[in-house]
Amino acid sequence: METTQRQQTESRIRELRQAIEALEQELNKDDDAVKEHAMIDHLDQYIDAVDTKVSSLKAFWQSLKQEWKTR
Structure with missing residues (x-):
């Protein structure tokens, strides 16, 4: 009887x-998802910054073209 109880205990421990x-793996997946979302947010910020620079460059180019035409 004692052997059976020990086996049951070992089985329960396993x-x-x-x-x-399984919980640790799930937690790691959640961490990866959070990191991915943060990377996407960072990418959105980067794209917005690039868009702003492109818009500024276009505005500068237009003003430069206008200045050249008036000379």
Whole structure:
């Protein structure tokens, strides 16, 4: 009877370890998702900055063309 109880205890410990490993994997997936969202947000900010620079360059180019035409 004692051997059976020990085997059951060991089996339960294995199950708990597997459950903990599964939870850790899920947590890592969540961390990766958070990192991906942060990267996407950063990319959006970068694209906005590039758009602003392009708009500024276009405005500068238009004013430069206008200045050349008046000379």
